[in-house]
Amino acid sequence: KAGVTQTPRYLIKTRGQQVTLSCSPISGHRSVSWYQQTPGQGLQFLFEYFSETQRNKGNFPGRFSGRQFSNSRSEMNVSTLELGDSALYLCASSGRHYPSGANVLTFGAGSRLTVL
């Protein structure tokens, strides 16, 4: 079973630009969550999508948005980039783990964004 795939893995942008990151979940998983990791703030929850609907949202400004498609793939967009948006953006998909039945989150390798 393929894991969670995030693209691109690395990207460099300048202030004021916008960026779109993509996440393909594990086949069969319908929930996708996004997290931002920075040295100062650690790992923080951005938002979660389930069946194309945003189910939870973290405490981030409106410049951060996301969406999920019918095939469960998700994208997140950051507009008007600021230097502080430089971070590792991690995506996780969630589904039942067999045989335990537990709902387990599996993370992708992340997209490292540098804003200059």
Next chain:
Amino acid sequence: KQEVTQIPAALSVPEGENLVLNCSFTDSAIYNLQWFRQDPGKGLTSLLLIQSSQREQTSGRLNASLDKSSGRSTLYIAASQPGDSATYLCAVRGNAGNMLTFGGGTRLMVKP
């Protein structure tokens, strides 16, 4: 609002030592608790997941315990090896959705 704290923030030990990493959380109404490992510049690898109804989970040299009432979890690593060097993160999941709240992590260095 859930808050997760990990102590110590960094730890350096000689190879072969047994060690304990600590995680505490403020809201005991959790669905599960997960321990992750993160290597520099990489994503998160799940190590152990403990459901709220469980007390502990074991995988190889790793053992994680959960005391929900006191808001604590420990990750025990037996016979540490240099390959265990990484940052270890504790995360709790509440009862609504799949949102995880992470601790700040413990950066572990195991010296040969």
